Amino acid sequence: xxxxxxxxxxxxxxxxxxxxxxxxxxxxxxxxxxxxxxxxxxxxxxxxxxxxxxxxxxxxxxxxxxxxxxxxxxxxxxxxxxxxxxxxxxxxxxxxxxxxxxxxxxxxxxxxxxxxxxxxxxxxxxxxxxxxxxxxxxxxxxxxxxxxxxxxxxxxxxxxxxxxxxxxxxxxxxxxxxxxxxxxxxxxxxxxxxxxxxxxxxx
Ligand code: URA
Ligand code: SF4
Numbered sequence: 001x002x003x004x005x006x007x008x009x010x011x012x013x014x015x016x017x018x019x020x021x022x023x024x025x026x027x028x029x030x031x032x033x034x035x036x037x038x039x040x041x042x043x044x045x046x047x048x049x050x051x052x053x054x055x056x057x058x059x060x061x062x063x064x065x066x067x068x069x070x071x072x073x074x075x076x077x078x079x080x081x082x083x084x085x086x087x088x089x090x091x092x093x094x095x096x097x098x099x100x101x102x103x104x105x106x107x108x109x110x111x112x113x114x115x116x117x118x119x120x121x122x123x124x125x126x127x128x129x130x131x132x133x134x135x136x137x138x139x140x141x142x143x144x145x146x147x148x149x150x151x152x153x154x155x156x157x158x159x160x161x162x163x164x165x166x167x168x169x170x171x172x173x174x175x176x177x178x179x180x181x182x183x184x185x186x187x188x189x190x191x192x193x194x195x196x197x198x199x200x201x202x203x
Contacts, residue, residue, distance in 0.1 A: 004028060006122040016045050019126050023096060029119035031097035031112070036061045041092025041127050048203040049084060050133035051075070052124065053093045054142040054175060058107050061098035066091045067176075074176040075139075078189070082196035088203075090131045094146035095120045117146050134168050134203040137196070140175030148172065159195040161202055171199045 006028035011018040020040040026032060039056035042065050051067075059069035067075055079086060094117055100107040112120075124146055128136070138144050144152045147170060148162070154172045162170040173195035174188065182188035 005119045010122055010126065014126060014130065016041075016127070016130055019123065019130075023123055026096070026123070028122075029097075029116050031095065031099050031116060034100070035097040037064050038096050039064055039066055039093065039098070040096060040123070041090055042066055043090030043092075043131075044087060045090070045131060047088055047090035047131055048134045049089045049199065050128065050131055050136040051089055051091045051139060052136060052143040052147060053091070053139045054177075055093050055095035055112055056098045057109060057177075058098065058100070061100075061107075066093055070180060071176040074179055074189075078176070078193050078196050081193055082200050084196065084200050084203075090127070090133065092124065092127055094124055094143045096123055112142060114145065114150065117142060121146055132168070135199045136164060136168075136170045137199050138170055138172040140173075140178065143175075144172050158191075159198050161198065169202050171195060171202070 006026050009022055009026045009028055011022040023038045023040045026038060039060050053067060056066060057069045057071060060066055076086065095112040099110045099112050101110055136147065138147055141154055144154050154174065158173050159171065164170050173192055179185055179188040179192055
């Protein structure tokens with residue numbers, strides 16, 4: 001059925017543990033039906049950096065934690081190279097259930113729709129409010145849609161500090177999975193790293 005949204009599944013008490021717990025039972029859109037579990041954000045509650053991806057992938061869906069698969073390894077490598085300590089980072093996704101199409105034994109990632117992004121946004125909004133990071137790294141078009149609106153173009157504005165509130169910024173960049181798919185991986189990675197280095201100067 002339709003997208004009633006996550007709002008009515010939010011807990012009365014707004015804390016990260018309460019949110020994480022409540023999100024397990026979210027039925028705010030149809031994506032909970034086929035996924036294994038809700039993959040909520042993870043990291044330091046007082047993180048200086050918030051990293052927002054698209055949605056959990058195959059491995060994240062099984063393990064229940066964000067960015068633990070191939071994209072996560074790419075991300076970890078770039079964070080280290082940019083001098084961003086993983087301990088100072090909170091990692092999450094715009095959409096918290098894995099969307100896929102079964103193909104034989106494999107599960108092929110599918111892009112979430114605008115309606116699914118909107119349905120899931122209350123969780124992300126609450127995480128943003130509680131963690132209140134100095135820098136929010138917006139990883140790819142889905143996260144950009146959730147945080148910066150449908151008309152924001154990552155290709156045009158990547159690597160630019162975008163004010164969020166006094167002393168806090170968004171920096172948009174490509175999704176780490178895009179590096180894995182790029183015809184020229186080295187160039188794609190170099191661009192990603194350059195954007196992360198901008199973020200590192202802001203926190
Ligand atoms: N891609 C994402 O956007 N998020 C994850 O957690 C894993 C892969
Ligand atoms: Fe709820 Fe988001 Fe999962 Fe949809 S994707 S069921 S809104 S947690």
